[in-house]
Amino acid sequence: MIFGETILALSSGRLPAGVAVLRLSGPQTRFVVETICGSVPPPRKATLQILRSPAGEILDRGLTLFFPAPHSFTGEDVAEFQVHGGQAVVSAILREVTAIPGVRHAEPGEFTRRAFLNGRLDLVQTEALADLINADTEAQRRFAQSNADGAQSMLYNGWRQRLIHARAMIEAEIDFADEGDVPGSVASAIWTDMATLAEDIGGHIKGFSAAEIIQDGFKVAILGAPNAGKSSLFNALARREAAIVTDEPGTTRDVLEVALDLDGLKVMIADTAGLREGAGKVESIGIEKAKARGKAADLVLVLEDLVDPQPIDTHWLSVDRITVGTKLDLVEAHEGRACHDFRISTLTGAGIEPLLNEIRKRTEARLKVAGDILPSRLRHVELLEDTLGHLRNALSGSHHPLEIRAEELRMAADRLGRITGAIDVEDLLDVIFAQFCIGK
Numbered sequence: 029m030i031f032g033e034t035i036l037a038l039s040s041g042r043l044p045a046g047v048a049v050l051r052l053s054g055p056q057t058r059f060v061v062e063t064i065c066g067s068v069p070p071p072r073k074a075t076l077q078i079l080r081s082p083a084g085e086i087l088d089r090g091l092t093l094f095f096p097a098p099h100s101f102t103g104e105d106v107a108e109f110q111v112h113g114g115q116a117v118v119s120a121i122l123r124e125v126t127a128i129p130g131v132r133h134a135e136p137g138e139f140t141r142r143a144f145l146n147g148r149l150d151l152v153q154t155e156a157l158a159d160l161i162n163a164d165t166e167a168q169r170r171f172a173q174s175n176a177d178g179a180q181s182m183l184y185n186g187w188r189q190r191l192i193h194a195r196a197m198i199e200a201e202i203d204f205a206d207e208g209d210v211p212g213s214v215a216s217a218i219w220t221d222m223a224t225l226a227e228d229i230g231g232h233i234k235g236f237s238a239a240e241i242i243q244d245g246f247k248v249a250i251l252g253a254p255n256a257g258k259s260s261l262f263n264a265l266a267r268r269e270a271a272i273v274t275d276e277p278g279t280t281r282d283v284l285e286v287a288l289d290l291d292g293l294k295v296m297i298a299d300t301a302g303l304r305e306g307a308g309k310v311e312s313i314g315i316e317k318a319k320a321r322g323k324a325a326d327l328v329l330v331l332e333d334l335v336d337p338q339p340i341d342t343h344w345l346s347v348d349r350i351t352v353g354t355k356l357d358l359v360e361a362h363e364g365r366a367c368h369d370f371r372i373s374t375l376t377g378a379g380i381e382p383l384l385n386e387i388r389k390r391t392e393a394r395l396k397v398a399g400d401i402l403p404s405r406l407r408h409v410e411l412l413e414d415t416l417g418h419l420r421n422a423l424s425g426s427h428h429p430l431e432i433r434a435e436e437l438r439m440a441a442d443r444l445g446r447i448t449g450a451i452d453v454e455d456l457l458d459v460i461f462a463q464f465c466i467g468k
């Protein structure tokens with residue numbers, strides 16, 4: 029696809045920086061490089077050049093890289109300028125280059141959008157690229173990396189081919205039914221394969237919860253009676269004074285949250301208001317929020333003061349939980365109710381490491397049950413569910429004419445094709461590319 033306009037943006041991070049990378053893509057690229065740098069360097073060879081404004085004023089000295097179409101990120105002629113990462117240097121280059129007719133500033137995600145429209149990447153890969161750029165933890169990075177490489181796309185393309193093949197065979201059966209050319213056993217093999225596929229898709233959809241844990245974090249909520257030591261544990265885990273701690277019951281009113289990186293896994297810890305009856309207006313709102321957070325969590329830590337135990341009612345909670353006895357430093361090690369899974373002291377640090385290990389183990393356990401390739405967006409899950417719905421209609425419709433069952437297979441393949449963008453997705457593009465920053 030040929031775009032009329034050439035686009036330019038700062039593709040590297042915040043200025044000032046040691047080096048800034050400006051990226052240019054489109055039909056005017058050669059002309060711009062010639063104008064600014066005097067000549068176009070050999071393809072893909074970093075070349076030291078002086079960058080000048082069209083009027084001849086020196087802008088900076090830097091490395092120029094030229095990637096001729098179609099072997100570039102966008103599939104168009106692309107150039108990159110690696111220049112000194114000063115605000116004024118970059119502003120001057122942006123200003124001078126966009127003053128050249130046919131060149132303008134790029135919109136967010138526009139380079140990637142061109143790459144997609146030129147078939148350099150499919151939609152799932154572009155989404156994975158956005159995830160890779162936003163990845164904070166090692167697990168997020170690995171997950172995004174494998175999807176950007178095409179693992180997820182390959183899975184869907186393989187499934188789509190199977191659906192298309194099945195439909196072709198079923199239609200052949202319709203066409204040649206009279207001639208008896210397509211033996212019934214072929215059709216039955218096809219339906220067996222489709223039943224397997226339906227199971228695979230169903231299992232894959234279930235893996236989305238693991239993808240959510242990788243991407244959004246394993247959600248841990250700290251619950252307990254007022255003064256149980258929730259905020260103290262929260263601060264110990266956050267390794268900073270993130271929450272106010274006082275000896276007054278009812279200190280915490282809102283839900284506070286910190287993200288932890290436990291050996292490359294993202295874990296979200298929430299501190300909550302102490303649960304008790306007869307609280308005032310503000311505190312009651314806090315308690316409702318605490319309960320809601322508990323219900324939405326993957327794991328709840330139920331804290332209880334070992335010195336002054338005030339058990340809380342948790343019958344409304346159906347989430348995995350760990351009971352934690354607190355303020356261990358105030359009791360003799362053998363004292364206190366021995367019914368807690370863990371006993372900690374935030375004062376001495378006793379028991380905190382084992383508790384963290386347990387949280388990490390539980391997070392890993394939730395990820396292990398899922399396969400290697402997971403749907404990475406709700407968008408994928410919705411389309412996979414549609415696909416599965418049509419596939420199941422085709423499978424269960426043995427009392428329907430074959431034409432109708434073949435049509436269900438076609439719709440299933442169509443829905444799957446919309447995930448990677450093999451099937452018309454014009455309406456989706458704005459949503460997807462809005463996830464990117466400028467220069468990507």
Ligand SMILES: Nc1nc2c(ncn2[C@@H]2O[C@H](COP(=O)(O)OP(=O)(O)OP(=O)(O)O)[C@@H](O)[C@H]2O)c(=O)[nH]1
Nearest residue numbers: 254255256257258259260275278279280302373374
């Ligand atoms: N000795 C000792 N005191 C602790 C420990 N953990 C918390 N405390 C004290 O217990 C009191 C309550 O601690 P917080 O962490 O604010 O308790 P909380 O559960 O967040 O209380 P609310 O927000 O009011 O529900 C404070 O005075 C803390 O200093 C501990 O491990 N050892």
Ligand SMILES: [Mg+2]
Nearest residue numbers: 258259279280
């Ligand atoms: Mg608190």
